[in-house]
Amino acid sequence: DVKVTQSSRYLVKRTGEKVFLECVQDMDHENMFWYRQDPGLGLRLIYFSYDVKMKEKGDIPEGYSVSREKKERFSLILESASTNQTSMYLCASSFEGGLLGNEKLFFGSGTQLSVL
């Protein structure tokens, strides 16, 4: 089975802190994604990457950045955390070379981030 592992299940940070959320997948997938999940808003795409060192903005990239130095690892960075970034963050991966075609995503268990 594909495994997408997010380093922390729960995280509590203070306003202004720099936050790193890590995600690792073990199936050599090209595509990796970061979503945030909020009640009533569903999943919203923050950033995605379809290759090492490549990144593309999703629908809500403001306040976030990403890093993909290795194929299996995709990091989400909050440069200066704010309270409105309190959310559940989901990492996902898929095995197509591009974004077309089979968009079956494999999700991690999520990181619940609270910014105080």
Add this chain to the structure above:
Amino acid sequence: AQSVSQHNHHVILSEAASLELGCNYSYGGTVNLFWYVQYPGQHLQLLLKYFSGDPLVKGIKGFEAEFIKSKFSFNLRKPSVQWSDTAEYFCAVTAFGNTDKLIFGTGTRLQVFP
């Protein structure tokens, strides 16, 4: 802009009741359509998908969905729900030639009581 609407935010059913969750999308071109499910405390997983061919697709655990192009809909159905179907259900769409990204709906929370 491409969007996905799930009009039922919270559905409460008794076991053995029939289920239909609505999903509509706003794009006139070629689409791929998905339903994902998130059981309590678990990660999101694919329930079923439509790419082409028979518009009635069958997924895991007795779920099915019908793609009706003229109505821009992809409703999820199950004839008889079980308590274990309690979960949050997300419809998602990839619109080719538009954003080419997977866009999720806001989700429907289903509660099934014994």
